[in-house]
Amino acid sequence: MTDGLFRSNARAIVFRDKNDVIHPEEVFARLYGGLEHAVKLNLRNKESRTIKAPSIRDEIYTDEASKIISGWLVKNGQNITAEITYDDGKSQTYTVKRRENFDAKRLMKIPNIVRLHDDNGGALVLREARKHPFDETVMMHAAKHISDFDKAASKQFYEENENPIRPANGKRAMLIPEPNLLSALQRIYNDGFPQITPKVKALDADGTRLWYVRDFLPAAIDTSLGAKALGAYFGSLHALGLFEPVDRQFIHYALQRGIIVNYDPDFICHTMNPQRVLHSELGDIRATLTTDADLRNNIPMDIGEYQKRLKARIHEVREVRTQEGYNPGTLFDHLLRKPSIEPFPVMDLAGRKYV
Numbered sequence: 001m002t003d004g005l006f007r008s009n010a011r012a013i014v015f016r017d018k019n020d021v022i023h024p025e026e027v028f029a030r031l032y033g034g035l036e037h038a039v040k041l042n043l044r045n046k047e048s049r050t051i052k053a054p055s056i057r058d059e060i061y062t063d064e065a066s067k068i069i070s071g072w073l074v075k076n077g078q079n080i081t082a083e084i085t086y087d088d089g090k091s092q093t094y095t096v097k098r099r100e101n102f103d104a105k106r107l108m109k110i111p112n113i114v115r116l117h118d119d120n121g122g123a124l125v126l127r128e129a130r131k132h133p134f135d136e137t138v139m140m141h142a143a144k145h146i147s148d149f150d151k152a153a154s155k156q157f158y159e160e161n162e163n164p165i166r167p168a169n170g171k172r173a174m175l176i177p178e179p180n181l182l183s184a185l186q187r188i189y190n191d192g193f194p195q196i197t198p199k200v201k202a203l204d205a206d207g208t209r210l211w212y213v214r215d216f217l218p219a220a221i222d223t224s225l226g227a228k229a230l231g232a233y234f235g236s237l238h239a240l241g242l243f244e245p246v247d248r249q250f251i252h253y254a255l256q257r258g259i260i261v262n263y264d265p266d267f268i269c270h271t272m273n274p275q276r277v278l279h280s281e282l283g284d285i286r287a288t289l290t291t292d293a294d295l296r297n298n299i300p301m302d303i304g305e306y307q308k309r310l311k312a313r314i315h316e317v318r319e320v321r322t323q324e325g326y327n328p329g330t331l332f333d334h335l336l337r338k339p340s341i342e343p344f345p346v347m348d349l350a351g352r353k354y355v
Contacts, residue, residue, distance in 0.1 A: 014350035031098040038068040123216035131177040179210035179339030187334040202344035217254035227309035235317025241328025
């Protein structure tokens with residue numbers, strides 16, 4: 001079901017494990033508990049491989065992580081339900097299911113989504129947007145993927161003070177944690193900016209996490225990736241100085257109300273230099289389109305012609321957003337050190353803990 005949360009206006013949700021009412025924080029703890037050591041082993045292994053050739057110890061780490069995950073997979077952990085009440089007074093019970101379709105060797109973080117399924121084939125997604133650990137995750141990705149990374153600007157989100165968040169210096173780039181980014185974007189959406197992430201219903205937020213529910217959305221790559229729709233996404237993204245050097249995957253793009261949105265924005269970067277955004281993104285998009293055979297099959301024309309149309313559309317949409325008053329500095333009028341549910345459409349949550 002697409003857009004069901006908003007079409008029927010879901011207004012309240014309660015998560016239960018048997019008879020216990022539990023918070024979304026506990027949902028993730030109960031479904032993914034036991035994976036922490038496997039993640040640490042994989043991170044240690046990845047860090048080791050960035051500075052030297054693979055060793056026997058690396059293979060041991062990999063084998064141990066795989067055994068941990070294999071043992072975790074045989075555990076049930078599927079007794080959690082979610083009951084959603086809608087404006088018309090009707091309610092629907094969903095079975096909460098964990099994610100299991102990941103590569104054991106590439107699990108670098110605890111999964112941050114669970115799926116909610118009803119008996120009629122409907123599906124929703126519960127997500128825990130997180131600030132990733134700065135030294136072991138943010139800096140690891142920055143070293144590999146982000147040139148001219150501004151460490152001090154990125155670390156502002158991890159500091160306890162009341163100073164406004166400042167942009168990265170000059171042409172440099174900073175990484176904005178997902179919960180902070182989504183809270184700022186929602187304030188901009190409320191002013192009329194088009195969605196570049198899915199419409200969501202917020203549940204709760206603490207200093208480092210934001211929990212929300214969204215509709216299950218069809219992947220854009222399963223349809224025709226028209227240059228007009230994809231260019232509109234990138235044009236709006238770039239108008240705000242945002243770009244995706246760390247974790248761009250076309251499977252992260254989905255269709256909602258006919259537009260392309262990114263449902264996995266946990267490694268989005270920002271720069272005040274628009275030319276850097278355009279150069280970085282177009283080069284990476286071109287490389288992906290050229291090398292990904294499955295993606296090419298969904299491109300409705302010659303790759304060269306598609307790239308030309310995509311570039312023109314990005315320029316067109318970015319110029320429209322600029323004329324509307326949006327620019328790379330706009331985000332910092334709305335960006336806070338701690339995420340909040342205040343700007344979002346909110347569902348009543350049984351057992352809310354933090355707000």
